[in-house]
Amino acid sequence: MGFTTLMPLFAALGFGVGLSAFYTLRLATRNPDVTWRRSTNPEPWEEFRTAQYKFMNTANHDYSKSPAPKF
Amino acid sequence: MLVQGKFSRVNELTRPNFFRLLWSSFSVGFADLSSSHSHTMSEVQQLSTAPFDPRFPNQNQTRHCYSSYVDYHRCIRKKGEDYPACEYFRKAYRSLCPNSWIEKWNDQMEAGTFPGKI
Numbered sequence: 324m325g326f327t328t329l330m331p332l333f334a335a336l337g338f339g340v341g342l343s344a345f346y347t348l349r350l351a352t353r354n355p356d357v358t359w360r361r362s363t364n365p366e367p368w369e370e371f372r373t374a375q376y377k378f379m380n381t382a383n384h385d386y387s388k389s390p391a392p393k394f
Numbered sequence: 395m396l397v398q399g400k401f402s403r404v405n406e407l408t409r410p411n412f413f414r415l416l417w418s419s420f421s422v423g424f425a426d427l428s429s430s431h432s433h434t435m436s437e438v439q440q441l442s443t444a445p446f447d448p449r450f451p452n453q454n455q456t457r458h459c460y461s462s463y464v465d466y467h468r469c470i471r472k473k474g475e476d477y478p479a480c481e482y483f484r485k486a487y488r489s490l491c492p493n494s495w496i497e498k499w500n501d502q503m504e505a506g507t508f509p510g511k512i
Contacts, residue, residue: 368461372449392479
């Protein structure tokens with residue numbers, strides 16, 4: 324069973340599958356709309372009231388103040 | 395030939411040039427805009443929409459719309475109709491939500507069948 328000639332295929336496939344898996348897991352854990360236990364975390368987007376979701380703050384937005392008032 | 399030439403010159407004097415006609419029509423239009431309609435040009439309505447909310451950073455703003463609607467009614471129920479903070483939520487859901495959804499939810503609220511927790 325010589326798979327040596329197939330190694331480039333496995334490398335490319337592994338990279339693709341790895342990237343997809345990484346992104347899916349990132350979405351599952353970091354997305355503001357996803358909650359794993361609705362009983363303990365009913366509104367998961369509230370964690371982002373003062374947090375930044377994007378990678379880089381290119382618009383110089385002030386994340387310490389939220390526009391939605393609390394009542 | 396001479397008579398025709400003389401008449402053609404007179405016509406040229408009296409018949410307006412095409413480009414002069416065009417320019418005069420434009421200048422009449424500008425005069426209208428500047429003199430009598432200046433108040434409508436300067437009174438541009440201040441339009442605004444819901445500001446960026448970091449809780450809903452992505453393109454899909456459905457949850458932003460629904461949260462604003464629910465928060466508005468919770469605010470009304472808790473603080474009364476004229477509380478100024480509730481106005482923020484009202485403007486947000488009016489800007490973000492499709493009008494058919496707003497009508498449907500308003501009908502459900504009146505009938506008491508709205509599924510959200512208010």
